[in-house]
Amino acid sequence: xxxxxxxxxxxxxxxxxxxxxxxxxxxxxxxxxxxxxxxxxxxxxxxxxxxxxxxxxxxxxxxxxxxxxxxxxxxxxxxxxxxxxxxxxxxxxxxxxxxxxxxxxxxxxxxxxxxxxxxxxxxxxxxxxxxxxxxxxxxxxxxxxxxxxxxxxxxxxxxxxxxxxxxxxxxxxxxxxxxxxxxxxxxxxxxxxxxxxxxxxxxxxxxxxxxxxxxxxxxxxxxxxxxxxxxxxxxxxxxxxxxxxxxxxxxxxxxxxxxxxxxxxxxxxxxxxxxxxxxxxxxxxx
Amino acid sequence: xxxxxxxxxxxxxxxxxxxxxxxxxxxxxxxxxxxxxxxxxxxxxxxxxxxxxxxxxxxxxxxxxxxxxxxxxxxxxxxxxxxxxxxxxxxxxxxxxxxxxxxxxxxxxxxxxxxxxxxxxxxxxxxxxxxxxxxxxxxxxxxxxxxxxxxxxxxxxxxxxxxxxxxxxxxxxxxxxxxxxxxxxxxxxxxxxxxxxxxxxxxxxxxxxxxxxxxxxxxxxxxxxxxxxxxxxxxxxxxxxxxxxxxxxxxxxxxxxxxxxxxxxxxxxxxxxx
Numbered sequence: 215x216x217x218x219x220x221x222x223x224x225x226x227x228x229x230x231x232x233x234x235x236x237x238x239x240x241x242x243x244x245x246x247x248x249x250x251x252x253x254x255x256x257x258x259x260x261x262x263x264x265x266x267x268x269x270x271x272x273x274x275x276x277x278x279x280x281x282x283x284x285x286x287x288x289x290x291x292x293x294x295x296x297x298x299x300x301x302x303x304x305x306x307x308x309x310x311x312x313x314x315x316x317x318x319x320x321x322x323x324x325x326x327x328x329x330x331x332x333x334x335x336x337x338x339x340x341x342x343x344x345x346x347x348x349x350x351x352x353x354x355x356x357x358x359x360x361x362x363x364x365x366x367x368x369x370x371x372x373x374x375x376x377x378x379x380x381x382x383x384x385x386x387x388x389x390x391x392x393x394x395x396x397x398x399x400x401x402x403x404x405x406x407x408x409x410x411x412x413x414x415x416x417x418x419x420x421x422x423x424x425x426x427x428x429x430x431x432x433x434x435x436x437x438x439x440x441x442x443x444x445x446x447x448x449x450x451x452x453x454x455x456x457x458x459x460x461x462x463x464x465x466x467x468x469x470x471x472x473x474x475x476x477x478x479x480x481x482x483x484x485x486x487x488x489x490x491x492x493x494x495x496x497x498x499x500x
Numbered sequence: 501x502x503x504x505x506x507x508x509x510x511x512x513x514x515x516x517x518x519x520x521x522x523x524x525x526x527x528x529x530x531x532x533x534x535x536x537x538x539x540x541x542x543x544x545x546x547x548x549x550x551x552x553x554x555x556x557x558x559x560x561x562x563x564x565x566x567x568x569x570x571x572x573x574x575x576x577x578x579x580x581x582x583x584x585x586x587x588x589x590x591x592x593x594x595x596x597x598x599x600x601x602x603x604x605x606x607x608x609x610x611x612x613x614x615x616x617x618x619x620x621x622x623x624x625x626x627x628x629x630x631x632x633x634x635x636x637x638x639x640x641x642x643x644x645x646x647x648x649x650x651x652x653x654x655x656x657x658x659x660x661x662x663x664x665x666x667x668x669x670x671x672x673x674x675x676x677x678x679x680x681x682x683x684x685x686x687x688x689x690x691x692x693x694x695x696x697x698x699x700x701x702x703x704x705x706x707x708x709x710x711x712x713x714x715x716x717x718x719x720x721x722x723x724x725x726x727x728x729x730x731x732x733x734x735x736x737x738x739x740x741x742x743x744x745x746x747x748x749x750x751x752x753x754x755x756x757x758x759x760x761x762x763x764x765x766x767x768x769x770x771x772x773x774x
Contacts, residue, residue: 228763228766230759234522234547234548235546235547235548235549235550236521236546236547236748236751236752236755237751237755238550239550239752240751240752240755240756240759241755241759243756244755244756244759244760244763245759245763246759246763258523258524259522259523259524260522260523260524260548260568261523261568262523262526262527262568262569262571262572262573263572276564277548280548280549280550281550283549283550284549284550284551285550412762418766418768419766432759432762432766434755434758434759434762435755435758435759436524437754437758438751438754438755438756438757438758438759439524439750439751439752439754439755440524440528440754441754441757441758442749442750442751442752442753442754442755442757443524443525443528443529443532443746443747443750443751443754444528444531444532444750445750445753445754446746446747446749446750446753447518447528447529447531447532447533447534447746447747447750448532448533450516450518450744450746451516451532451533451534454516454730454731455720455722455727455730455731456720456721456722456727456744456745456746457722457725457726457727459744459745459746459749459750460721460722460723460725461722461725462749462753464752464753464756465753465757467753467756467757467760468756472749473546473748473749473752474542474546474618474622475622476752477546477552479551479552479553479554479619479622480552480619480620480622480623480626480627483552483554483619484619484620484623484627487554
């Protein structure tokens with residue numbers, strides 16, 4: 215089961231954030247070879263919550279299981295600190311994500327974004343190890359990132375080293391935006407690395423690859439979806455009809471004007487249904 | 501957070517109601533000025549499940565979505581309740597109760613069977629010579645019993661049943677109008693003729709002659725830049741609600757636009773910031 219667990223990131227991957235099957239389809243159609251199910255985005259868009267601290271593990275799993283079942287590209291499950299305070303609950307959630315089809319589980323050490331509270335170092339190491347154990351039987355890798363950059367790069371880099379020594383396949387520091395920081399991390403930590411929020415104006419993905427960043431997270435879907443919905447919603451409200459929507463050609467990005475043509479479900483599901491009926495018809499006729 | 505009452509709003513004015521599928525689309529509808537939203541069964545299948553609109557979504561998925569949406573917007577939520585998610589009127593009664601508990605203020609119940617869904621029409625359109633995949637229907641009696649079950653489940657609440665018939669392709673407009681009129685006797689407070697039964701304003705006039713009361717115009721659309729109706733011309737015939745689909749395509753367009761830009765800029769070290 216573990217044979218090919220590393221194949222999909224054997225070269226650098228830029229992964230888009232997603233939160234449902236629309237965002238998944240948009241990302242794969244745009245050319246992304248992997249995606250990450252963003253806990254923040256699921257909380258905001260699916261659950262209508264201001265942050266992940268109010269979201270339950272079951273709510274995240276609800277979205278995750280459906281996305282995993284639909285996806286044709288590897289999906290990374292971002293579970294933050296585990297959506298619970300205990301290491302055991304984090305490990306259980308990670309294991310359930312891996313069992314459901316996540317190709318990677320991504321955890322961090324941030325107890326509260328608002329209060330910038332992190333779990334203690336000893337607990338961090340234990341949590342990484344427990345999560346590593348929980349997913350070990352599945353074709354799933356472990357990504358561990360730290361939110362301790364505000365406490366200094368030395369401290370954050372130490373957290374990365376701890377995670378790598380406890381079973382993390384990929385490590386990273388959240389909130390980095392300078393090439394110099396990328397170089398420091400690269401020199402200090404030899405394990406494969408992740409660049410968590412690719413919004414840097416000064417770092418190319420090639421530079422990041424040269425510095426050992428196997429994964430680059432590109433977070434754009436929520437803002438993109440909101441922008442597009444605002445545009446279409448406002449125009450339809452102002453016009454009192456759907457002409458703008460119906461005539462819009464996706465700026466040429468797609469050969470269709472219908473969103474459902476993007477999926478072409480009928481090509482798979484209608485023949486499947488028809489096949490069942492035809493088989494039954496033959497038996498009835500004898 | 502006090503939610504507005506849909507029935508009060510409809511008594512005052514016609515509403516253009518967009519279909520939505522999650523909290524983000526509901527919130528954006530509210531922010532862009534819409535006064536109510538409709539949870540689309542097709543869009544739930546596509547967005548939440550990655551599945552076709554072929555009756556694959558479940559009542560639990562509707563309840564999940566409805567609960568979360570009504571917790572984050574204060575405009576009323578209507579629900580595309582398909583066939584009531586059950587063959588028996590008793591099951592429909594329970595399911596309507598659950599959707600009301602989740603915060604819904606209107607639920608459509610249609611006369612389709614489990615062999616239903618927009619995917620069949622997409623297939624017919626894209627497959628030359630294919631079967632028409634006509635909507636299959638339950639008997640008029642069974643449908644009306646479901647409407648009665650839904651109406652009783654709504655008693656004492658702000659929620660109402662919208663009787664939706666898909667019978668037009670099989671039985672014609674006269675039968676569709678007759679079904680709607682009888683559904684009102686069962687307690688439905690609005691009616692909806694789908695599946696191509698209403699195309700132009702003349703159809704609105706014909707429907708209004710025998711089906712008196714509030715009606716929904718199903719999904720205003722356009723062809724070659726010309727809308728099939730205007731909101732103003734159907735309103736006098738009792739169509740005080742007109743639905744539309746715009747947020748699905750808007751979201752996909754917006755995400756692809758940003759994603760494409762970022763991919764093009766990936767090796768230049770620039771991207772649009774979140």
